[in-house]
Amino acid sequence: MDVEGAGAGRQVNVVFFGLMVALLLAALDQTIVSTALPTIVGDLRGLDHIGWIVTAYILAATIGLPIYGKLGDLVGRKIVFQAAIVIFLVGSVLCGLAQNMAELIGFRALQGLGGGGLMIGVQAIVADLVSPRERGRYTGIIGAVWGLSSVIGPLVGGFLTDHTSWRWCFYVNLPLGLLALTLVTMLLDVPKPRARPKLDVLGTALLAGASTCVVLVTSWGGTEFPWNSPTIIVLAAMAVVLAVAFVFAERAAPEPVIPLRLFKENLFALPAAISLCLGVGMFAAIAFLPTFLQMVNGASATQSGLLMLPMVAGMTITSIGSGRLISATGRYRVFPIVGMGVFAAGLVLLSRMSAYSSMVLNAVYMFVAGFGLGMVLQTLVLIVQNSVAHRDVGVATSAVNYFRQTGASLGTSLVGALFTHRLAEALAASGARLPVRDVNAVTPQVLRHLAPPVRDTIARAYAQALPPIFLYVAPVVAVGCVLAFFVKEIPLSDRHGSARPDVPAHST
Numbered sequence: 001m002d003v004e005g006a007g008a009g010r011q012v013n014v015v016f017f018g019l020m021v022a023l024l025l026a027a028l029d030q031t032i033v034s035t036a037l038p039t040i041v042g043d044l045r046g047l048d049h050i051g052w053i054v055t056a057y058i059l060a061a062t063i064g065l066p067i068y069g070k071l072g073d074l075v076g077r078k079i080v081f082q083a084a085i086v087i088f089l090v091g092s093v094l095c096g097l098a099q100n101m102a103e104l105i106g107f108r109a110l111q112g113l114g115g116g117g118l119m120i121g122v123q124a125i126v127a128d129l130v131s132p133r134e135r136g137r138y139t140g141i142i143g144a145v146w147g148l149s150s151v152i153g154p155l156v157g158g159f160l161t162d163h164t165s166w167r168w169c170f171y172v173n174l175p176l177g178l179l180a181l182t183l184v185t186m187l188l189d190v191p192k193p194r195a196r197p198k199l200d201v202l203g204t205a206l207l208a209g210a211s212t213c214v215v216l217v218t219s220w221g222g223t224e225f226p227w228n229s230p231t232i233i234v235l236a237a238m239a240v241v242l243a244v245a246f247v248f249a250e251r252a253a254p255e256p257v258i259p260l261r262l263f264k265e266n267l268f269a270l271p272a273a274i275s276l277c278l279g280v281g282m283f284a285a286i287a288f289l290p291t292f293l294q295m296v297n298g299a300s301a302t303q304s305g306l307l308m309l310p311m312v313a314g315m316t317i318t319s320i321g322s323g324r325l326i327s328a329t330g331r332y333r334v335f336p337i338v339g340m341g342v343f344a345a346g347l348v349l350l351s352r353m354s355a356y357s358s359m360v361l362n363a364v365y366m367f368v369a370g371f372g373l374g375m376v377l378q379t380l381v382l383i384v385q386n387s388v389a390h391r392d393v394g395v396a397t398s399a400v401n402y403f404r405q406t407g408a409s410l411g412t413s414l415v416g417a418l419f420t421h422r423l424a425e426a427l428a429a430s431g432a433r434l435p436v437r438d439v440n441a442v443t444p445q446v447l448r449h450l451a452p453p454v455r456d457t458i459a460r461a462y463a464q465a466l467p468p469i470f471l472y473v474a475p476v477v478a479v480g481c482v483l484a485f486f487v488k489e490i491p492l493s494d495r496h497g498s499a500r501p502d503v504p505a506h507s508t
Contacts, residue, residue, distance in 0.1 A: 011187055012129050016138060018183030019122045020145050021176050022085060026118035027146045029057060029092075029111060029173070031153030031286075036166040043166065044101050052105045057112035059215045062405045063208045064116030069124065069398025070257045073391055074199065076192040077125050081184060084117025089177045096170040111170075119146075120401060123381055124394045128190040132386040133330055133492040139378035140323020147315035147373065150286055155305025162302070193391075200253040206246040207257060211406075213239035218409040222417025258399050259392065267387035268396060270487050271380040272403045274336060277480030278376055279407025281347055284415045284473045285311075285369055288466060289350070295462040296355055310363040314370025315377070322375045326492070332379055333489040339375025340481035344474045346372050351471035355463035386492055411476075415469050422465035430457050 033040065033053055040053065072080045091111030098104035126138050160168045217235045225231045250256040262268040289311075293304040322335045346369025353362055381400055388396045 015129065015183060015187045016126070016141075018180045018187070019125060020141065022081075022118045022180040022184075023122045023142065023145055024149050025088065025173050025176055025180070026061075026115040027149030028153045028156065029115055030054075030061070031150055032157040032169050033166075036157045036161040036169050039161050039166045040104070041101070044098070044104060052101075053108055055215065055219045056105045056108040057115065058405070058409065059212060059219075060109040060112030061116035061119070062215060062402065062409070063211045064113045065120055065398045065402040065405060066207060066257050066395065067204055067398075068117040068120045069394040069396075070200070070204075070255070072121065072124050072394035074193060074255065076190070077121060077128060077394065078184065078188050078190050078192075080117065081121035081125060081188075082181065084114045084121055085177055085181045085184070086114070087111075088114025088118060089174060089181075090114075092170045092173040092177070096167040120394070120398045123378075123385075123397045123401070125188065125190060127385045127393045127397065131492075132382065134327055135382055135385070136323040136326030136332075136492075138323070139382050140320040140326075143319035143323070143374060143378035144316040146377065147319065147370070148312050151308050151312050152305055154290060155302055158300070158302040158305065198255045200250070200255055200257045203246060203249045203253050203257045206242050206249055210239050210242035210246055211402075213242065214406060215409050218413035221413060222420065227417070258395060258402075262388065262392065262396060262399070265387065266486070266488050267490070268384055268399075270483055271336075271384050272400055274340065274376070274480040274483050274487075275380055275400050275404040276407040277476050277483070278340070278343075278373075278380075279404040279409075280411035281343060281473045281477040281480075282373060282404075282411070283408035284411040285347065285350065285470065287412045288415065288419065288469065289366065292353065292462065292466050296459050296466070297359070298459070307359065307363070308366060311366040311370035311373075314367040314372075315374040316370075318371050318374030319377060320374075322379060326379070326382065330492045331489065332383060332492070333484075333487055335375040335379045336383075336484035336487060337481060339372045339379070340477055340484055341372070343369055343372030343376065344477040344481060346370070347470045347474040347477060351467045351469075351474070353463070353467045355460050383487065387490065411473060415473060418472065419466055419469050422468070423461060426461035426465045427458065430461050 037053060068080060068084060088111055091107050091109075091114055094107035095104060095111055098107055122142060123139070126135060126142070130138060156172075157166075157169050160166070160172065213235045217232055217239060220235075221227045221232050247260065250258060250260050263272075289308060290304040293299045293307050297307075299307055318339070322339075326332045326335070346365065349365040349368055353365065381397055384396045384400050385393055
């Protein structure tokens, strides 16, 4: 990965290593607590608020994405990235020290606020260090690390909880985070904006409010509250009102947090829409495959993480491979098209899993889904970064990630509600008598202590209810594949930082 000489290349590689450590932490902490949740809520006595341990992190990270992107463009990416690392580490320490659920939820939000800055900072800083033509090799590794972190999070969380304490799910961030902070502080050298920053406070507040409402609607709908409950209806209405107000605020803001002019450009609007479709399918698979493996195949939390390694392998092969091919050829348009198509096919294959399908066959299905994902994840970011002016790199990068994260919230919540409904119907048809009051309280731990006939009946109900949901989200991914055909291909720039320093992006 040499750029501008061996010495410069080595320095970039060392900085890039520090960036990957930071990205590893941010992505890992989205899922690392999932297997530790039963232990955490037992220790802190907060079963009623169990969902907020995950939701608080995702909500804060989602809100932070566009804010960090714009701040990086305005005041410089290095100082903003350093601040994000510090916020993340402080949040991690406080999470480990939490003595009750209220403290843990609040500290998880603080940790998520830092995590959002890490995810955006890594991608935007790489855009400053290397040209779009060379960037493919780096973004391929970014995609592989991000995918690996998201999948192995439950595995790491389960191991730490079993062998140390759930608090080490947070303390483990400290040595790695300090290493990343040291490398970035000592070696990272990126240009600082000369203009005096003017932060769009109103737009930021409106976007944060709308994002909060969307995440709460998708997190609570069908679980905490019925979809037609006054709470969900009011939150949905507030999301619409705040979104409309945000549009008007951005039209008047001198430095909008998400410039609306970007949506007029083919090479921003289409990747953003594809990212939304990708988020729906990707997180539906990542969130619910472990449930199938644990409830149907009887795998432990640790084993389910290992069983998902075929998906990680597929993502790693194509993420790194597509990045290298893009750098070598300068061509990128084919990868979102093929990747979204293969991913949609992978979801169709996953829908064919059953209580009787072999682990080898399931592994093949997961590999195909991961193989498609790896072609798309970071390619969309590269397309956007290559097309916008340098002053918009941070905000454009954050916007693409924001839409993917929004798709993730929609995918996991809507699919979760659908799955719960299907499972309740399957259990009712089977005549199984649950040892708990509702479907949501059936855990792998509960299942393992049931009599074999009851356990087998519940496992078959899960096998009947869960796989079809992958088929339901496949059309959404297929829409993303169709949209990818309309993405224009322009030459990848050899200029460091951006394709064009001051001119607008290419439009249709």
